[in-house]
Amino acid sequence: MTPEPLPVPGPTNTLVDVAGLAVGHHQRVGDGWLTGSTVVLAPPEGAVAGGDVRGGGPGTRETDLLDPCNLVERVHAVSLSGGSAFGLAAADGVMRWLLGQGCGFAMGAPDRLVPIVPGAVIFDLGRGGRWDATPDAGFGAAACDDALRAREQGTDGRAGAPALGAVGAGTGGQVSGGLRGGTGSASQLLPDGSTVAALVVLNAVGSTVDPRTGELYGASRLLPGDLEGLPGAPSGARLHTPEAAEVDAARARAVELGSEALPRTLATTIGVVATDATLTEGQAQRLAMSGQDGLARAVLPAHSMFDGDTIFGLSTCGRAAPDALGFHRMLQGAADVVTRAIVRATLAAESVTTPEGTWRSYREAFPSALR
Amino acid sequence: MTPEPLPVPGPTNTLVDVAGLAVGHHQRVGDGWLTGSTVVLAPPEGAVAGGDVRGGGPGTRETDLLDPCNLVERVHAVSLSGGSAFGLAAADGVMRWLLGQGCGFAMGAPDRLVPIVPGAVIFDLGRGGRWDATPDAGFGAAACDDALRAREQGTDGRAGAPALGAVGAGTGGQVSGGLRGGTGSASQLLPDGSTVAALVVLNAVGSTVDPRTGELYGASRLLPGDLEGLPGAPSGARLHTPEAAEVDAARARAVELGSEALPRTLATTIGVVATDATLTEGQAQRLAMSGQDGLARAVLPAHSMFDGDTIFGLSTCGRAAPDALGFHRMLQGAADVVTRAIVRATLAAESVTTPEGTWRSYREAFPSALR
Numbered sequence: 001m002t003p004e005p006l007p008v009p010g011p012t013n014t015l016v017d018v019a020g021l022a023v024g025h026h027q028r029v030g031d032g033w034l035t036g037s038t039v040v041l042a043p044p045e046g047a048v049a050g051g052d053v054r055g056g057g058p059g060t061r062e063t064d065l066l067d068p069c070n071l072v073e074r075v076h077a078v079s080l081s082g083g084s085a086f087g088l089a090a091a092d093g094v095m096r097w098l099l100g101q102g103c104g105f106a107m108g109a110p111d112r113l114v115p116i117v118p119g120a121v122i123f124d125l126g127r128g129g130r131w132d133a134t135p136d137a138g139f140g141a142a143a144c145d146d147a148l149r150a151r152e153q154g155t156d157g158r159a160g161a162p163a164l165g166a167v168g169a170g171t172g173g174q175v176s177g178g179l180r181g182g183t184g185s186a187s188q189l190l191p192d193g194s195t196v197a198a199l200v201v202l203n204a205v206g207s208t209v210d211p212r213t214g215e216l217y218g219a220s221r222l223l224p225g226d227l228e229g230l231p232g233a234p235s236g237a238r239l240h241t242p243e244a245a246e247v248d249a250a251r252a253r254a255v256e257l258g259s260e261a262l263p264r265t266l267a268t269t270i271g272v273v274a275t276d277a278t279l280t281e282g283q284a285q286r287l288a289m290s291g292q293d294g295l296a297r298a299v300l301p302a303h304s305m306f307d308g309d310t311i312f313g314l315s316t317c318g319r320a321a322p323d324a325l326g327f328h329r330m331l332q333g334a335a336d337v338v339t340r341a342i343v344r345a346t347l348a349a350e351s352v353t354t355p356e357g358t359w360r361s362y363r364e365a366f367p368s369a370l371r
Numbered sequence: 372m373t374p375e376p377l378p379v380p381g382p383t384n385t386l387v388d389v390a391g392l393a394v395g396h397h398q399r400v401g402d403g404w405l406t407g408s409t410v411v412l413a414p415p416e417g418a419v420a421g422g423d424v425r426g427g428g429p430g431t432r433e434t435d436l437l438d439p440c441n442l443v444e445r446v447h448a449v450s451l452s453g454g455s456a457f458g459l460a461a462a463d464g465v466m467r468w469l470l471g472q473g474c475g476f477a478m479g480a481p482d483r484l485v486p487i488v489p490g491a492v493i494f495d496l497g498r499g500g501r502w503d504a505t506p507d508a509g510f511g512a513a514a515c516d517d518a519l520r521a522r523e524q525g526t527d528g529r530a531g532a533p534a535l536g537a538v539g540a541g542t543g544g545q546v547s548g549g550l551r552g553g554t555g556s557a558s559q560l561l562p563d564g565s566t567v568a569a570l571v572v573l574n575a576v577g578s579t580v581d582p583r584t585g586e587l588y589g590a591s592r593l594l595p596g597d598l599e600g601l602p603g604a605p606s607g608a609r610l611h612t613p614e615a616a617e618v619d620a621a622r623a624r625a626v627e628l629g630s631e632a633l634p635r636t637l638a639t640t641i642g643v644v645a646t647d648a649t650l651t652e653g654q655a656q657r658l659a660m661s662g663q664d665g666l667a668r669a670v671l672p673a674h675s676m677f678d679g680d681t682i683f684g685l686s687t688c689g690r691a692a693p694d695a696l697g698f699h700r701m702l703q704g705a706a707d708v709v710t711r712a713i714v715r716a717t718l719a720a721e722s723v724t725t726p727e728g729t730w731r732s733y734r735e736a737f738p739s740a741l742r
Contacts, residue, residue, distance in 0.1 A: 053435045053438075055441075056440070056441045057436065057441060057442040057443060058435040058441065059433065059436070060432070060433065060434070060435045060436075061431070061432040061459060062430065062431065062432070062456065062459075063434065063435055064424045064431045064679075064681070065428065065429050065430070065431075065679075069427070070427045070428060070429065070676075071428040071676045071677065072428060084485050085433065085466060085485050085486070085487065085488070086463075086466060086485070088432060088433075088459075088462075089508070091459075092457075092459070092463065092507075092508075095456060095457060099503075107496065107497075107637065111502065112496065112497060114455050114456050114496070117456070125483065125485070126478075131483055132470075137463075265478065265479070306442065310435070
């Protein structure tokens with residue numbers, strides 16, 4: 001019996017491999033700022049959506065309407081943002097921007113629209129030095145402008161690929177041990193020709209790195225090509241087990257930073273899992289739920305009382321509905337693209353120093369791992 | 372066996388009979404506007420909170436954190452607003468205002484605060500004539516200023532009573548049959564000395580009026596004194612069965628307006644039920660759930676696919692926790708104060724005409740009912 005071949009990433013290995021979606025970022029760094037916003041734009045007719053909250057400290061908006069027993073089935077965008085609950089304001093800007101585009105839930109007349117924009121936020125307050133330097137409605141609108149540019153620059157009905165690393169909502173992201181988080185994305189082609197993809201904003205009380213080996217928890221789920229084109233990754237790079245001296249130094253720093261103690265800050269990882277296959281609202285929720293398993297594999301601990309981990313599931317309904325086996329495989333893929341997106345966020349992030357502290361990139365902390 | 376005496380309303384018969392809470396309104400009427408926002412301010416240390424969404428088209432924020440298994444237990448305010456999902460922006464203003472007051476969830480240092488502000492919105496778009504005339508962050512902040520004034524004008528630790536009728540978030544409210552909705556409130560003293568009270572923003576696809584008799588569905592739950600001091604209610608007024616001619620005219624108008632057909636608009640009734648007794652988060656959620664029963668008794672149909680009916684439950688923890696019987700009675704009271712608040716909103720509202728149409732007050736449509 002021949003083993004099944006390894007899955008293959010889509011053309012850009014990001015969320016926009018799901019045709020019809022576009023991703024835009026806006027961020028501000030310096031002068032007390034270290035935060036940003038990311039928007040995922042659905043096609044104009046919206047995307048069927050679900051959601052799943054598993055962290056103990058969520059910051060969310062418009063999640064109640066995602067319940068499959070409620071009226072609204074499609075969302076026009078998902079707003080992901082830094083700034084803790086203050087960053088929910090970014091979604092106001094996304095709504096206004098969508099209204100300007102004539103995009104929304106139609107209330108009986110073409111010009112009477114209510115854009116549907118669920119959103120979630122990560123806790124990154126104060127990391128740039130100022131507690132009140134948080135995304136507002138302007139960040140959401142600027143992220144939409146960026147997504148529109150990406151859509152215009154795309155080919156074959158797909159938007160241009162988003163930047164990865166410490167950009168957009170992941171700008172102020174961190175993980176345990178003084179390492180920097182960030183925004184990652186990955187995609188996978190499914191046997192039935194559809195695509196499943198994720199975009200994740202990594203920011204966790206837990207760690208992405210096994211302290212015993214320095215290896216990334218999610219590394220075993222990577223696919224060939226996952227390191228290609230990442231910022232800072234040499235062409236043809238592979239992941240290696242880091243040298244013992246680097247592992248010891250990282251562990252010493254984690255102890256010094258108190259990463260072993262009760263967290264002194266909130267965190268929260270948020271994201272979107274999407275497919276071009278036609279799903280029901282309930283299936284879109286299952287997509288989000290499986291995405292949380294991918295998070296659990298890449299971050300330890302995940303879903304703590306100090307994280308508000310929230311995943312949204314989107315279906316653009318651009319292809320046929322999957323059969324039972326197809327959906328079963330899609331859910332496995334949903335978990336994997338989240339794990340891979342987290343690894344890719346970790347690898348793409350760069351070190352940063354602000355008045356509040358220094359967050360090292362994985363590749364600076366473990367230079368022997370990526371070569 | 373002597374029958375139990377009728378319950379008695381608190382001193383102001385509004386939400387602020389729960390000591391520590393304050394209510395503020397802000398609204399704009401005319402020039403295309405017919406909408407507003409209402410804020411319920413908790414004591415500075417916050418109120419233990421739960422929530423319950425039972426309508427099919429909710430517009431909400433920060434409801435996921437109310438889950439009793441999540442980290443945050445207390446909220447600093449509840450934002451209720453017109454403007455459909457656009458009106459969620461009012462809560463951004465409430466957050467900023469609370470931050471300015473030094474009020475929020477403390478993140479390890481006294482000046483590192485995140486105010487917790489769940490919120491819900493009603494659908495009132497376009498009723499003033501302009502689709503884009505919706506509450507923004509400024510409405511939320513202005514409602515907070517109003518609540519602060521009410522707190523400063525209060526006595527005995529209680530804030531001044533809020534205005535009732537078509538004010539605040541209820542400014543653009545309507546119910547079936549071309550009748551105007553509005554903001555209502557009521558309170559009840561419980562046998563153990565604690566208080567349960569509600570503030571409700573009435574706006575429903577359904578009706579508050581039995582079309583066969585012209586009587587208000589919730590009228591039978593009124594307590595002596597519930598009509599005292601209501602705008603437009605003569606001193607000593609009681610509710611009577613309206614004259615047949617008025618009932619016939621109202622029914623004819625409802626048919627003309629298409630109230631018997633599939634709703635052409637969304638609606639949504641939202642509110643807060645609160646007590647000064649100490650509750651757990653789970654009990655605060657039960658308080659909200661019982662409040663929905665009170666809504667079901669006052670509005671038919673309630674909780675439709677075109678309403679996003681959402682009730683928040685608050686405990687200021689200013690008195691001892693109730694025993695099992697005390698909590699059982701409190702839940703009955705929670706339903707009743709919501710029913711009575713809805714009746715009081717209906718009776719206090721005034722007629723209004725905008726470029727979009729005319730909404731008649733109950734007392735204009737049924738003048739023989741209230742005398």
